[in-house]
Amino acid sequence: MCSNSGGCESLQRIVPDEDKTKKCVSCKQLSEFVLRKVNGYCRPCYLEACHHKFRSTVGKTKLMKPGDRVLVWQNSSLGAAAMRHLLEVLEKENETALKKKLQFEFKFALVEGYDGTIFNDFKIAERWRRISSDAAEPPQRNSTLKLFNESLVSQKAVIEFARKHNFSKVFTCDTGSDLAHIMLTSISLGRGGQLPDWTGVSLERDGVVLLRPLREFTEEELDRYLKLYSIEVPTQKRSPSSIQRLSQDFVDGLQADFPSTVPTIWRTADKIAADSKSPLSVCDHCGCFNPTDVVGAMQALEISAELSTTLKLEKQIPNRCHACRQISID
Numbered sequence: 001m002c003s004n005s006g007g008c009e010s011l012q013r014i015v016p017d018e019d020k021t022k023k024c025v026s027c028k029q030l031s032e033f034v035l036r037k038v039n040g041y042c043r044p045c046y047l048e049a050c051h052h053k054f055r056s057t058v059g060k061t062k063l064m065k066p067g068d069r070v071l072v073w074q075n076s077s078l079g080a081a082a083m084r085h086l087l088e089v090l091e092k093e094n095e096t097a098l099k100k101k102l103q104f105e106f107k108f109a110l111v112e113g114y115d116g117t118i119f120n121d122f123k124i125a126e127r128w129r130r131i132s133s134d135a136a137e138p139p140q141r142n143s144t145l146k147l148f149n150e151s152l153v154s155q156k157a158v159i160e161f162a163r164k165h166n167f168s169k170v171f172t173c174d175t176g177s178d179l180a181h182i183m184l185t186s187i188s189l190g191r192g193g194q195l196p197d198w199t200g201v202s203l204e205r206d207g208v209v210l211l212r213p214l215r216e217f218t219e220e221e222l223d224r225y226l227k228l229y230s231i232e233v234p235t236q237k238r239s240p241s242s243i244q245r246l247s248q249d250f251v252d253g254l255q256a257d258f259p260s261t262v263p264t265i266w267r268t269a270d271k272i273a274a275d276s277k278s279p280l281s282v283c284d285h286c287g288c289f290n291p292t293d294v295v296g297a298m299q300a301l302e303i304s305a306e307l308s309t310t311l312k313l314e315k316q317i318p319n320r321c322h323a324c325r326q327i328s329i330d
């Protein structure tokens with residue numbers, strides 16, 4: 001029996017109730033639009049709900065300290081556009097509030113590969129810094145591994161940049177939808193035990209804490225948020241044929257009919273944790289925990305590789321997790 005009380009039983013096809021969707025869920029006045037097929041909103045209530053959700057996601061982590069320097073990891077995604085605006089709004093609130101709501105200083109950063117054309121009218125462009133990775137990783141033939149390795153190398157470059165420039169925190173622009181795609185991809189690549197690192201609200205590397213403050217927003221919600229402020233919604237680039245693209249199409253297809261799909265997936269990921277009783281080492285490529293003496297899928301694969309003439313497993317890199325070994329031999 002499924003124990004996910006926030007999930008499976010609520011994953012039902014939604015039949016819109018017109019009487020309910022006509023009213024704003026908050027103020028009960030006439031709604032202006034409907035989200036998740038069932039929730040009507042007026043503009044002021046929706047924007048306040050978004051600002052509150054962003055503040056509360058950051059607050060719930062209890063990781064932010066007054067005076068923290070935060071690097072905001074930007075790219076050309078919908079989440080990044082929303083993050084810039086959310087921070088600007090909260091910064092303005094901060095200037096007028098009696099009690100400061102944002103008790104940290106934030107700066108924006110870019111990673112290589114950014115398309116500059118969409119940020120032409122961004123008012124605080126002077127805060128931007130482009131971070132490029134100088135990691136010399138060999139190109140992968142397999143597009144799934146190549147995409148995953150690119151995101152891994154970018155993450156390492158941003159954390160290294162943050163550490164060198166005394167930022168204690170990094171905000172990523174991953175939405176709940178992104179994290180649902182990442183969860184399915186991670187499991188497919190043999191990174192199931194690392195899910196807390198890839199989809200959790202926070203991750204620590206080299207003394208820098210990486211936070212995902214947009215994880216409770218779906219792309220539908222952020223798309224509406226940007227449109228209400230008349231901000232151009234960036235066009236989402238399609239990944240090349242890969243497990244990432246399959247995961248994306250699968251989740252987005254389900255989400256269209258079952259609006260609780262995305263939160264159900266990332267809440268499920270929240271319940272998965274590495275077994276802290278097992279001796280663990282750390283993979284020197286991805287930095288995730290790497291079980292050393294657990295008899296599991298990795299050992300089964302190694303035995304199969306010994307017996308097989310076609311299955312290739314790299315055994316010469318002892319400090320790498322199974323998934324990173326596959327990147328190495330591709």
Ligand SMILES: [Zn+2]
Binds near residue numbers: 028029
């Ligand atoms: Zn309202």
Ligand SMILES: [Zn+2]
Binds near residue numbers: 320322
């Ligand atoms: Zn690894």
